[in-house]
Amino acid sequence: MNVAEVKKKPLKNYLGIWGWVWAGRYNVERYLYTLQRVTGLGIILYGILHLTANGMRISGEGLWEDTMSLFENPVFAVGEYLVIAAFLIHALNGLRLILQQLGYTLGAPKPPIYPYSHALQRRRPIVLAMGALGAILLLLILIDFVV
Amino acid sequence: MTEKEKSLTAEELTFRVQRYEPTRDEKSHLQEFVIPFTKGMTVLDGLNYIKEKIDNTLAFRTSCRMGICGSCGMLINGLPKLACHTPVEELGKDVVEIKSLPNYGIIKDLIPDLIPLFESHKAIKPYILRSDSEEMEEPTAEYTQSPQELEEYLQFSYCVKCGICLAACPTSATDVLFLGPQSLAQAYRYCADSRDEGVRERTAIVDSGHGVWLCHLAGACSEACPKGVDPALAIQLLKRTVLAQTLRLRKKKEPSLVAPPPAEEKPKLPVPEFTAKR
Known part of the structure; x- marks a missing residue:
């Protein structure tokens, strides 16, 4: 075996985007990380569609009416509900992230005594409370949509 | 069954x-x-x-x-x-x-290949930085530190550099240049040390495009850490330190002083005759 062969570059082994989607039985925060990004992208996409659709108004009332009638079908109603859900999840989780990313609500460092616990695990009730609040609000909005 | x-x-x-x-x-x-x-x-x-x-x-x-x-x-x-x-x-x-x-x-x-891990670790200057370089080179005594000051960073000093936190981190999964939970946690470990004066120097390193702000708190590093180091907590506390340093809101704290020379030792009590070994 010659030296050049041994010095071959290591084989790439990054999880990539797939690592965001699924990387094992991790706790809820790791998947909220992904959900925050997905909902963020969804809101941006909606923003572009929203501005484009509203921009039609400049081109005259006829085109505006046609565009609006396009949206009057169940697929867009479901889409609208998903946008609200994305916004709600992004906002509630975002508030938690703003606080926790500046070290608030996480508590002070603790000596690692077995079995180990970590700050996010100790503060899991915050995530659960946020989830419960989000679920209640989403249910109320759903009732409002259906009725 | x-x-x-x-x-x-x-x-x-x-x-x-x-x-x-x-x-x-x-x-x-x-x-x-x-x-x-x-x-x-x-x-x-x-x-x-x-x-x-x-x-x-x-x-x-x-x-x-x-x-x-x-x-x-x-x-x-x-x-x-x-x-x-x-x-x-x-x-x-x-x-x-x-x-x-x-x-x-x-x-x-x-x-x-753990070289990127060790390179990131080296980059954040994982050692005590002081302005009194003479004392650092030729120490006359240890720096003083209270048990409370020790607890500020003790948890984060148990890191064994196994690299497991980077394997768990979703940001490291997509950004090869991300400093990673290990080195960022160690950056905080030294910034929180009452003997250290390197917050400004380390802020310049971690407050970068691939630095501390790329951590979006997935918490997987802390969950996977086999030593209970909690890198996620250290990184969030580092963010607060970096923000305070950048906005000049950080309270100026004097670093630990060199321990004073020991007072004259009291003479030891003589060992009673009946306990002394013959």
Whole structure:
């Protein structure tokens, strides 16, 4: 075996985007990380569609009416509900992230005594409370949509 | 009978081990080994059995076999763990899949290329930075530190540099240049040290495009850490420190002073005659 062969570059082994989607039985925060990004992208996409659709108004009332009638079908109603859900999840989780990313609500460092616990695990009730609040609000909005 | 209980009575285990020979293979593959199960065995014990009795070409790192050296970090049944700290019974399956730590290159079989980890670690200056360089070079005494000041960073100083946190981190999964939880936690460990004066210097390093702000608090690093270091907490506290430093809101704190020379020692009491050894 010659030296050049041994010095071959290591084989790439990054999880990539797939690592965001699924990387094992991790706790809820790791998947909220992904959900925050997905909902963020969804809101941006909606923003572009929203501005484009509203921009039609400049081109005259006829085109505006046609565009609006396009949206009057169940697929867009479901889409609208998903946008609200994305916004709600992004906002509630975002508030938690703003606080926790500046070290608030996480508590002070603790000596690692077995079995180990970590700050996010100790503060899991915050995530659960946020989830419960989000679920209640989403249910109320759903009732409002259906009725 | 649950699956976990079944594994306790299993006589044989199947180890599916990732193999990659850099001089021959273009990509890695899994190889199966059937080994006897013994009560209390760890994944590392199984790998040692394979190396000694079945295939001595299997490559993996190991040293202390007691969770101190941090050499045997591997992806075990989908989660990054220390092989020496993972009893097979705890996995609850008689099929164990072992791969090299993700988010690093693979040098051979189960050996990850940890050079990026060590480079990031070095980059954040993991040592006490002081303005009194003369005292640092020629110390006259230790710097003083109270138990409360010690607790500010003690948890984060248990890091064994096993690299498991980067394997768990979703940001490291997509950003090769991200400093990573290990080095960022160590940056905070030194910034929080009352003897240190390097917050400004380290802020310049971690407050960058691939630095502390890329951590979006997935918390997987803390969950995976085999030493209970909680890098996620350290990184969030580092963000607060960096923000306060950048906005000039940080309270100016004088670093620890050199310990005063010891007061004259009192003469020791004489050992009573009846306890003295003859």
